[in-house]
Amino acid sequence: MTSRDDLAASISDELVRRFSTSTVLYHHAIAERLGLGPSDHKCLDLLVQRGPMTGSQLATITGLTTGAITGVVGRLVSAGFVRREPDPADRRKQRLVPEPEQLPAVREFFAERKGQAESLLDGFDRDELAAIATFLQRAIDFSETGAAALRAEILHAGGRAALRSRTTEEASEEPE
Known part of the structure; x- marks a missing residue:
């Protein structure tokens, strides 16, 4: 019989990583099925989960550049999944609002697979x-906190390019 420590190590060292990768690939396929890119799909999901927000807020949450968010928003608007409306807190800004008329298509897609997902919990x-x-709530908290910490590290280092440069320099200084 596998010890608790061996099982915990297997979960944290291998299974979580494999689960993460398979989830990313599954959501890439979902995005393709919906006619979206992976970032577009997850940004739409964030808007549905958290409600309307500005493009800057979405960029902060996702870590995407504002330029990348502009592209994502343009594609979501063109596909009819999102609309722009004035931000009631600051009329100079626009909020991104999921289009309720398009969301049934997304919900229908997931409803078709709900039984399969629920069957994972049988037994x-x-x-x-x-x-x-x-465990799942802890994993979500870990991922969200970790993502925020990594983004803060990137900002503190002066941005992605500065961090890449510093990481490359540190790697070249390591003894062989």
């Missing part, structure tokens, strides 16, 4: 499901 009792829910 687990209430306590096991609670443990899964706890």
Whole structure:
């Protein structure tokens, strides 16, 4: 029988990474099926989850440049998934608002797969499901906190290019 420590190491060292990669690839395929790019799809998902926000706010959350967000927003608007409207807090800014008329197509896509996803939980009792829910919430918190910390590190270093340059310099200084 596998020890708790060995099982925990297997989960944290291998399974989480494999799960993350398979999730990214699955969401790439979902985006393609919806006629979107992967960043477009996840930005739309953030707007649906968190509600209307400005492009700058979306850029901060995602770590995408404002130029990249401009492209994402343009594609989402052209596809009819998002509309721009004046920000009530600052009329000079525009908020990005998911288009309710287009969201049923996205929800329908996921509803068609809901039974498959729910079947993953078959055979687990209430306590096991609670443990899964706890793990997933911890993983979400870890990912969100980690992403924010990495972005802060990038900003503190003077941006992506400065951080890449510094990382390259540090790697060349390491003894062989």
